[in-house]
Amino acid sequence: MFAVAWIGFAGEASAQQLPNLSIIRPAPEQPLPFSHKKHAAQGLECAVCHPMPDPGVFAEIAGTEVCMGCHVQVKTDSPAIQALTAAHRAGKEIDWTPVYVIADFVYFSHRKHLERAKVTCAACHGDVASMDAVAKEFNISMAGCMQCHRETEAPLGCSFCHETRGAD
Ligand code: HEC
Ligand code: HEC
Ligand code: HEC
Ligand code: HEC
Ligand code: HEC
Structure with a gap:
């Protein structure tokens, strides 16, 4: 059309x-x-x-799966990484702004x-x-x-x- x-x-x-x-x-x-x-x-x-x-x-x-390749161990005391980990565990992706x-x-x-x-x-x-x-x-x-x-x-x-x- x-x-x-x-x-x-x-x-x-x-x-x-x-x-x-x-x-x-x-x-x-x-x-x-x-x-x-x-x-x-x-x-x-x-x-x-x-x-x-x-x-x-x-x-x-990349989805959280790729990030967690490092962040299971790296910077786990950071609130941002804790939020990333929580999203990953809940099966959610991060809603990045284009x-x-x-x-x-x-x-x-x-x-x-x-x-x-x-x-x-x-x-x-x-x-x-x-x-x-x-x-x-x-x-x-x-x-x-x-x-x-x-x-x-x-x-x-x-x-x-x-x-x-x-x-x-
Ligand atoms: C190869 C390992 C690796 C991968 C894969 C990786 N990161 Fe990281 N990330 C790091 C390292 C190391 C730091 C710390 C860097 C520094 O402070 O100089 C970091 C820091 C961060 C920080 C800042 C944390 C803070 O509070 O300082 C965020 C947020 C982050 N990464 C998100 C992500 C996301 C989202 C992905 C996936 C898209 C990802 N990372 C993939 C190694 C990785
Ligand atoms: C840095 C240089 C550069 C920029 C910036 C650029 N292009 Fe291109 N583009 C090229 C070149 C070189 C080719 C030729 C590729 C070839 O020879 O087939 C091309 C080819 C194309 C083609 C043809 C592909 C095909 O099907 O054969 C399209 C469609 C296109 N560009 C769209 C865009 C659009 C839309 C933008 C802006 C968002 C853009 N380009 C920005 C360099 C550029
Ligand atoms: C010729 C120009 C051009 C080149 C070269 C180019 N990009 Fe892009 N990129 C764009 C445009 C235009 C958009 C917006 C596309 C859209 O909205 O569909 C974009 C969007 C993106 C996005 C957001 C997701 C998407 O596809 O909309 C990512 C991530 C990205 N580019 C990464 C890269 C990486 C990594 C490279 C090198 C390997 C690269 N780009 C090379 C023009 C380019
Ligand atoms: C560790 C993972 C990681 C690596 C490596 C990485 N990126 Fe990204 N990239 C991201 C994430 C996560 C976002 C979304 C957040 C943001 O925009 O910063 C992004 C966003 C982008 C965007 C904006 C996409 C949009 O929404 O339009 C571009 C362009 C881009 N990256 C290009 C690159 C280029 C070029 C390289 C290599 C020099 C690269 N990235 C390496 C994770 C990565
Ligand atoms: C190399 C790629 C390319 C070619 C070739 C091209 N355009 Fe575009 N055109 C674009 C892009 C990218 C936009 C959208 C810009 C934006 O979203 O901000 C656009 C937007 C437009 C619009 C909408 C403008 C608006 O107000 O949003 C018109 C009309 C248009 N093009 C006409 C043409 C005509 C007529 C030609 C041939 C003379 C042409 N374009 C050739 C890439 C191209």
Whole structure:
């Protein structure tokens, strides 16, 4: 249904006429004081906590099971770790507040960018390993995507990002 409306729209708009949707936000409040900086100092790779299972459109955030691999023993006297442990025992996941959210009419795939385009996490999320709290530093408005697509000679056609697409 949306695709039909889209065709009419695409004919009239151009990237230049669209509003600039670059909103850089401070880090949102999170249910637990999780620090990427401290965990990166433990030598943990991103993929330990952010696997990208097929089809790789989304990056997951590890469940409490992964956390408890260390936190059964590490920092058990901390109230935050006690809350983490209680959630784990109750079979609940932590309700993290999303930092990066893209409109659902936009097609985006992590795996395509990481494998095919060979861009690093930092190109879109900044130097997360040095952050205590993750803030939205990167502009994921259309202008933000387009800027890199122009620089890297990636596709610029409206339908690449806006057509309804399958997993590949
Ligand atoms: C490889 C082991 C390891 C894994 C896996 C791990 N952590 Fe940690 N975590 C640590 C260590 C070590 C510290 C203490 C770091 C420091 O204080 O410098 C820590 C500290 C923390 C703290 C701060 C505790 C406090 O009060 O100071 C929180 C919260 C936390 N981790 C949450 C998590 C969550 C949530 C996960 C899973 C997504 C996770 N951790 C996975 C090792 C780990
Ligand atoms: C020990 C587990 C762990 C490791 C290792 C880890 N992360 Fe995370 N990551 C989390 C957790 C938990 C959250 C949710 C809380 C938050 O936003 O800080 C998160 C959130 C994020 C977010 C924000 C997601 C959103 O909601 O938009 C990004 C981006 C991110 N991580 C990137 C990275 C990158 C890049 C690396 C490697 C440099 C990395 N992470 C390593 C556990 C981890
Ligand atoms: C080309 C830009 C780009 C690259 C490269 C990239 N991301 Fe993302 N990431 C995004 C966008 C856009 C979103 C929001 C996706 C959404 O809302 O569906 C996002 C969301 C996330 C999330 C929140 C969960 C989700 O999928 O919505 C995590 C966690 C994350 N990224 C981790 C990573 C990690 C780890 C890497 C490197 C291995 C990485 N990202 C590389 C653009 C990127
Ligand atoms: C850091 C640079 C960079 C950023 C930022 C970036 N892209 Fe890309 N993107 C690329 C490159 C390079 C390719 C080309 C991959 C190839 O050659 O197939 C690509 C390819 C794509 C494709 C085509 C994948 C396919 O099916 O062939 C889509 C869709 C896409 N990007 C959407 C987005 C969206 C949406 C955003 C913003 C949230 C974004 N990109 C941000 C570099 C980037
Ligand atoms: C590289 C990916 C990409 C390409 C190519 C692209 N867009 Fe977008 N577009 C986006 C993203 C991402 C958003 C959503 C921004 C947000 O949520 O803040 C968006 C949003 C929009 C919106 C909604 C604006 C609003 O007010 O929310 C329109 C209309 C639009 N695009 C039209 C187009 C047209 C027309 C073309 C072809 C000239 C095009 N787009 C090409 C990524 C792309």
